[in-house]
Amino acid sequence: MDLVSSSASSLEEVCGSDFKRLSSCEECLEGPQRPPVSYWGDAWRRFKGNPVAVVSLAALVFFLVMVVIGPSIGGFDLYATDSSALNAEPDAIHWFGTDALGRDLFARVWAGARVSLVVALACTAVQMVVGSLCGAAMAYFGGIVDESLMRVIEIVSSVPDLLVMLLVMMVAGNNMGALLLAMCVTSWMDTSRQVRGVIKQLRESEYVAAAECLGVGPWKIIARHLLPNTISIILLDLFMSIPGYIFSEASLSFLGMGLKAPAISLGTLVSDGQAVIEIFPHELFFPALVLCLIVLAFNLFGDCLRDALDPKMRK
Numbered sequence: 001m002d003l004v005s006s007s008a009s010s011l012e013e014v015c016g017s018d019f020k021r022l023s024s025c026e027e028c029l030e031g032p033q034r035p036p037v038s039y040w041g042d043a044w045r046r047f048k049g050n051p052v053a054v055v056s057l058a059a060l061v062f063f064l065v066m067v068v069i070g071p072s073i074g075g076f077d078l079y080a081t082d083s084s085a086l087n088a089e090p091d092a093i094h095w096f097g098t099d100a101l102g103r104d105l106f107a108r109v110w111a112g113a114r115v116s117l118v119v120a121l122a123c124t125a126v127q128m129v130v131g132s133l134c135g136a137a138m139a140y141f142g143g144i145v146d147e148s149l150m151r152v153i154e155i156v157s158s159v160p161d162l163l164v165m166l167l168v169m170m171v172a173g174n175n176m177g178a179l180l181l182a183m184c185v186t187s188w189m190d191t192s193r194q195v196r197g198v199i200k201q202l203r204e205s206e207y208v209a210a211a212e213c214l215g216v217g218p219w220k221i222i223a224r225h226l227l228p229n230t231i232s233i234i235l236l237d238l239f240m241s242i243p244g245y246i247f248s249e250a251s252l253s254f255l256g257m258g259l260k261a262p263a264i265s266l267g268t269l270v271s272d273g274q275a276v277i278e279i280f281p282h283e284l285f286f287p288a289l290v291l292c293l294i295v296l297a298f299n300l301f302g303d304c305l306r307d308a309l310d311p312k313m314r315k
Contacts, residue, residue, distance in 0.1 A: 046308040053304030059297040067117055070110025078111050079103065079262065087280045096286040099272065108264055109287050113294065115265040119179060120245035124238055126184045131191025132234060136222045138192065139199035146196075153189045161186050165248065169257045179258055183248055191237050198230045232309045239302035243295040250291060266291045 047053050071078060074095070082102030090097045096105035138146040156164070165182040172178030202208065203226075211221050246266070252258030253267025254274070261268065266287050273284030 043308045047304060050304050050307070052300055053308065056297050056300035056304060059293070060301055063113070063294050063297065064117075066110050067114035071107045071114070074104055074106055076104035076107045078107055078264065087276070087283070090282055097280075097282045099283055100276065105269075105283065105286055109266070109269060109290055112264045112266045112269045112287065113290055115259070115263070116246050116249050116267070116291075117294070119176075119183070119249050119265075120242045122180055123183045123187055123245045124241050126180075127187040127191055127241060128234055128238055130184075131188035131237075132195050132227060132230070133222075134188060135192035135195030136199050136226055136230075139196045139203055140218060140222055140226065149192070153192065156186055157189055162248075162251070165252060166255075166257055169252065174258065174260050176259070176263075179249065179252065182252070183245060187241070187245075191234070194233050194237060195227075195230050198233060199226050202226055202229055236302065236306050236309065239298060239305055243298045243302075246291070246295055246298075 074093075076094075080103065082098065085094065085098045085102045087100055088094055088098040088102070094104050094106065096109055098104055099108070134149055138149050164186055168182035168185060169178055172181060199222075208221060208225055211225055216224075249258060249265060250267035250270060253260075253265055254271045256271070258267055259265050269287035270284060270291065273280075273287055277284045
């Protein structure tokens, strides 16, 4: 008994001197704690921590500002000719030089970039809306809706996109409306496939079943519960599609099947510069340079956005 009592007293002395009794569980959590971060907050943290992402975002902002104010910086009219400055080299007055009619290339390049971006953004908007709704409808309703739309997608996808665009342009003509129609005919299909795959997984979720039990309509469930969970995929598809549309517009205009004079776009400027590349290379160099830099900025931005939205990259 003496041995037991002495051991107990020794234990009390050690506990009293070396340890501190905590009164509640909250005190156990004292110390630096990581604040709760939402999915979008964590994605923004990773995005702004990537130097390439910041540079690409700054480049996109610069290009967006330039397509708005660039054509008016020099004070030159886009269609005014100057017989005293035909095919002039770049100088302090004409920063990008002039074309064969003496028109200022700096103003025309940024005006052409504006048209190319407008075409790309319009086609991307149609792609996002139509693709998201079709993909959601296929995944939610299933059955004949899913089978019929998937067969349509498979048939249209079997034909090369460029061939479809050329056929539409031959029938509809060379104008802005025909160009948008030609580029939007097949654009929505990849988006619909991606959205369909995600919503098929979400279709059996408990919150969807609860909404159905409460009598919520199918399109309201799609709009309020399913499509918001695909926003990250839609954003990635959006920024990865814009460069393709810019190049498609430039390719069609270069081949003579897109916009034609007097319309201005990067494709028409590249086509005009290609005809005189051996004599006046600056007329091809500057439109092609702006085209490549815009596409590169969008590609880098899309890659960095994909890394930021990927939960596997979370630290």
